[in-house]
Amino acid sequence: MKWVYVNQPSAYIRKYELTEGKDIKLVIKYNLEQQSVRISSDENHRLFFIDKTGLWHNKTILKNEYGVEIGRLSIDKLHGAGSIDMEGKRYNFSFQKNTELVVFENSVSQPLAVCDMTAAPSFSSLAANKYSNEEYACFLLGICWHLFPLTAAEQLEFAASTVA
Numbered sequence: 001m002k003w004v005y006v007n008q009p010s011a012y013i014r015k016y017e018l019t020e021g022k023d024i025k026l027v028i029k030y031n032l033e034q035q036s037v038r039i040s041s042d043e044n045h046r047l048f049f050i051d052k053t054g055l056w057h058n059k060t061i062l063k064n065e066y067g068v069e070i071g072r073l074s075i076d077k078l079h080g081a082g083s084i085d086m087e088g089k090r091y092n093f094s095f096q097k098n099t100e101l102v103v104f105e106n107s108v109s110q111p112l113a114v115c116d117m118t119a120a121p122s123f124s125s126l127a128a129n130k131y132s133n134e135e136y137a138c139f140l141l142g143i144c145w146h147l148f149p150l151t152a153a154e155q156l157e158f159a160a161s162t163v164a
Contacts, residue, residue: 001025001113003101003120003139014135016120018142026146030138037138039145048141050134060137062086071144073137084140086148093140103143113143 006015012033018025026041035050047065060073075082080095091112093103103113120139 002116005120018146026142028138028142030135035134037141039142050137052133060133062137062141073133073140075133075136084144086144091144101139103140113147115143
């Protein structure tokens with residue numbers, strides 16, 4: 001898989017496509033001004049919001065379009081690694097060789113996904129470890145949403161458990 005940056009006419013929107021071979025698996029549009037990300041695939045379109053928290057704003061909270069928290073992201077930028085908690089599951093990630101985003105559960109040697117990031121340069125720097133927390137959140141949310149889609153029943157169950 002590969003994240004590819006797609007030029008947008010607006011300076012406030014960054015658009016990326018998750019591709020596999022010649023197929024576009026999904027598209028994310030990150031709005032810097034609204035701190036939101038729109039994820040689109042052939043079947044679904046969703047809107048998520050990204051909030052920062054923590055003493056040094058190193059933790060990121062992910063909320064769905066209704067404002068319900070669906071996950072949290074912790075990043076150690078010094079080591080280019082972190083974790084994302086989504087719907088009761090924890091996934092770890094790290095940047096390998098500054099060009100690959102590796103998502104794994106227990107061991108980096110058994111990845112769930114490896115995404116080439118060379119075609120998705122950050123505006124702040126071309127080095128992969130210089131992405132903003134929000135950009136990390138967008139990429140990881142997109143990968144998790146693509147790899148582990150929830151059924152309609154699971155979505156209702158999860159929404160009910162977070163509201164209760």
